[in-house]
Amino acid sequence: MTSADVTRSAIRVDSVEPLWSQAVAAVRMRVADGSLRPGMRLPPERELCLSLAISRVTLRKALLRLVDEGVLKPSHGRGWYVAGDEAKEWPNSLESFSETARRMGLVASSVVLRSEVAMATLDEAERLAIAPGTPVFHLVRVRKLDGVPIAVDRSLVPSHLAPRLDRADFTTASLYETLTRAGLDLVDAGSTIEATEADDDVAAQLGVAERRPILVMHQIVRDRAERPVLSSTIQYAGDRYRLRTFFARAGASSGPMSGFGVD
Amino acid sequence: MTSADVTRSAIRVDSVEPLWSQAVAAVRMRVADGSLRPGMRLPPERELCLSLAISRVTLRKALLRLVDEGVLKPSHGRGWYVAGDEAKEWPNSLESFSETARRMGLVASSVVLRSEVAMATLDEAERLAIAPGTPVFHLVRVRKLDGVPIAVDRSLVPSHLAPRLDRADFTTASLYETLTRAGLDLVDAGSTIEATEADDDVAAQLGVAERRPILVMHQIVRDRAERPVLSSTIQYAGDRYRLRTFFARAGASSGPMSGFGVD
DNA sequence: AAGTGGTCTAGACCACCCC
DNA sequence: GGGTGGTCTAGACCACTTA
Numbered sequence: 001m002t003s004a005d006v007t008r009s010a011i012r013v014d015s016v017e018p019l020w021s022q023a024v025a026a027v028r029m030r031v032a033d034g035s036l037r038p039g040m041r042l043p044p045e046r047e048l049c050l051s052l053a054i055s056r057v058t059l060r061k062a063l064l065r066l067v068d069e070g071v072l073k074p075s076h077g078r079g080w081y082v083a084g085d086e087a088k089e090w091p092n093s094l095e096s097f098s099e100t101a102r103r104m105g106l107v108a109s110s111v112v113l114r115s116e117v118a119m120a121t122l123d124e125a126e127r128l129a130i131a132p133g134t135p136v137f138h139l140v141r142v143r144k145l146d147g148v149p150i151a152v153d154r155s156l157v158p159s160h161l162a163p164r165l166d167r168a169d170f171t172t173a174s175l176y177e178t179l180t181r182a183g184l185d186l187v188d189a190g191s192t193i194e195a196t197e198a199d200d201d202v203a204a205q206l207g208v209a210e211r212r213p214i215l216v217m218h219q220i221v222r223d224r225a226e227r228p229v230l231s232s233t234i235q236y237a238g239d240r241y242r243l244r245t246f247f248a249r250a251g252a253s254s255g256p257m258s259g260f261g262v263d
Numbered sequence: 264m265t266s267a268d269v270t271r272s273a274i275r276v277d278s279v280e281p282l283w284s285q286a287v288a289a290v291r292m293r294v295a296d297g298s299l300r301p302g303m304r305l306p307p308e309r310e311l312c313l314s315l316a317i318s319r320v321t322l323r324k325a326l327l328r329l330v331d332e333g334v335l336k337p338s339h340g341r342g343w344y345v346a347g348d349e350a351k352e353w354p355n356s357l358e359s360f361s362e363t364a365r366r367m368g369l370v371a372s373s374v375v376l377r378s379e380v381a382m383a384t385l386d387e388a389e390r391l392a393i394a395p396g397t398p399v400f401h402l403v404r405v406r407k408l409d410g411v412p413i414a415v416d417r418s419l420v421p422s423h424l425a426p427r428l429d430r431a432d433f434t435t436a437s438l439y440e441t442l443t444r445a446g447l448d449l450v451d452a453g454s455t456i457e458a459t460e461a462d463d464d465v466a467a468q469l470g471v472a473e474r475r476p477i478l479v480m481h482q483i484v485r486d487r488a489e490r491p492v493l494s495s496t497i498q499y500a501g502d503r504y505r506l507r508t509f510f511a512r513a514g515a516s517s518g519p520m521s522g523f524g525v526d
Numbered sequence: 527a528a529g530t531g532g533t534c535t536a537g538a539c540c541a542c543c544c545c
Numbered sequence: 546g547g548g549t550g551g552t553c554t555a556g557a558c559c560a561c562t563t564a
Contacts, residue, residue, distance in 0.1 A: 018551080018552060018553090019552075019553070020552080020553090044529075044530060044531085045530075045531070046530085054553080054554090055553060055554045055555070056554090056555085056556090057320070057552095057553070057554070057555090058552080058553060058554080060531090060532085061552090061553095074531070074532090075530090075531080075561095075562085076530080076531050076532070076560070076561050076562075077529080077530055077531060077532095077560075077561035077562035077563080078529095078530070078531080078561085078562060078563085079529095079530065079531075080530095080531080094508070094510075094523055094524025095524060096523075096524045096525060096526050097524075097526050098526050174526045175525065175526060176525045176526055177526075186523075186525075188509065188510060189509070189510050189523035189525070190507070190508070190509045190510075191507070191508050191509075191510075191523070191524075192505045192506065192507050192508075193456055193478070193505065193506040193507075193508070194478060194501065194504070194505040194506070195458035195459075195476040195477055195478035195499070195501035196458075196476055196501055196502070197475075197476055197501075212460075213458040213459055213460055213476040213477070213501070214458055214476070215456070215457060215458035215478075217524070219523065219524070219525065221523065221525060230525065232525055236458070238457065238458035238459055238460075238476070239459070241457070242455045242456065242457040243455065243456040243457070243524070244453070244454070244455050244456075245357070245453070245454050245455075245456070245508075246451065246452070246453045246454075247357075247451060247452050247453075247454075260357055260359075260449075260452040260454070260482065260484065261357025261358060261359045261360075261454075261480070261482070261506070262359060262438065262439045262449075262452070262482060262484060262493065262495055263359050263360050263361050263437045263438060263439050263440075281532080281533060281534090282533075282534070283533080283534090307548075307549060307550085308549075308550070309549085317534080317535090318534060318535045318536070319535090319536085319537090320533095320534070320535070320536090321533080321534060321535080323550090323551085324533090324534095337550070337551090338542095338543090338549090338550080339541070339542050339543080339549080339550050339551070340541075340542035340543035340544080340548080340549055340550060340551095341542085341543060341544085341548095341549070341550080342548095342549065342550075343549095343550085
């Protein structure tokens with residue numbers, strides 16, 4: 001048995017989770033705990049099939065998913081390799097605030113300015129596709145890195161989707177994790193990103209001069225039924241933060257699409 | 264035969280393209296030419312397998328890919344549906360400038376300020392992972408929508424990867440398409456997005472006041488060998504443009520990842 | 527030539543939706 | 546209960562890498 005060995009032990013047949021999903025978790029675990037280090041080659045697919053006791057098709061579905069997440073890299077004729085730190089820290093979507101903090105070795109913290117349920121205004125109701133006046137949980141946080149204010153984050157969640165959110169302490173808790181644990185499955189998100197100037201409110205909260213550049217990201221996250229679950233507006237101090245994204249085409253094969261936002 | 268019928272005629276066995284990729288193209292064609300309209304249900308998988316003469320596994324690989332591109336939406340127990348215009352215009356990556364123009368019904372054009380080969384500076388060489396002094400193609404364009412200047416786009420391509428780029432007319436041509444046609448396969452891209460102020464150069468080119476907010480997107484596009492092929496820096500007038508992204512988790516199944524940049 | 531990933535197949539069974 | 550997608554399998558053959 002090599003140290004890169006991945007055994008069946010992690011796979012439970014009676015679980016509701018699909019086998020490929022369990023395989024994803026098993027491999028991800030091995031990468032997280034360090035038994036699979038960046039640059040290492042995984043055992044050949046046919047061996048992994050045996051040790052995980054799943055078919056090759058199922059295994060490959062799992063491995064491809066991990067490519068999508070930036071954990072693995074396939075190399076035709078050579079093998080599957082664990083992605084280096086560079087790529088691993090660049091997920092196949094927008095990097096979240098806490099991920100950024102981890103990557104840079106800084107401590108992320110939040111100051112909660114508002115955490116309460118209030119009636120949805122016309123504007124808020126439209127963004128969340130609910131009726132005006134519906135109870136909505138409002139969360140306003142100043143996000144900090146090593147104590148320095150970086151961004152103001154205003155989030156909205158319809159109360160009937162996740163009751164009692166106002167009892168949670170979002171000084172440390174992650175909103176995304178809290179919603180997931182409440183049984184919501186966030187499957188897709190549309191977002192817009194623009195540059196504006198700081199108004200006096202945001203300038204004061206971030207400790208920058210008025211009219212300084214602000215990076216604004218607005219996001220609507222939906223569940224499997226395409227129901228808006230979360231509306232989030234983050235205003236970053238322009239000279240203190242940079243959004244990062246990474247896009248990879250898994251089974252590319254000369255994709256006919258225009259690409260990654262490049263013409 | 265229903266109007267949604269997709270026949271084998273489009274699939275050529277002798278082609279180098281994988282069958283699933285050809286199936287993707289066949290379905291995409293039907294959507295593009297209007298024989299499959301938004302909201303319509305596709306024939307059942309088992310029927311499509313017969314008409315395309317491919318196995319169900321292969322067909323599903325193609326359909327899943329189209330979900331990734333925002334063309335289709337699966338519905339367990341009901342069928343596959345053509346995505347509405349809303350979703351279709353939001354690819355699973357950053358929306359490109361011309362896509363934005365199309366969505367908004369505006370005419371995209373470019374003014375080429377510079378199109379020549381020059382030696383790479385230290386900074387440029389580092390970004391492209393080449394030696395300083397290596398010949399690099401420089402392309403500087405002012406991107407316009409309906410004649411209004413929206414952004415300044417500075418792109419760099421190492422000359423040895425695509426010779427004679429300075430002969431092309433990028434007033435109309437797409438750089439991405441030109442590179443693809445030159446045989447380069449752009450498979451992944453890392454990018455950063457930030458907000459800054461307009462310096463006098465950019466302010467003049469965009470016709471805005473100095474120190475006004477600017478949205479800057481920097482991007483490094485790589486080929487299959489992870490070799491940087493294109494470095495692109497786009498500076499958008501803050502009050503004239505908004506970047507749009509859409510992220511979907513195809514086979515989600517309670518993803519354990521933090522999400523879409525949301526905490 | 528041997529090893530390894532990439533594509534493809536035919537068929538089975540389960541889970542969900544709707545009549 | 547019948548139709549439809551979702552998961553899974555065992556095995557075949559091809560393409561790329563390495564020696």
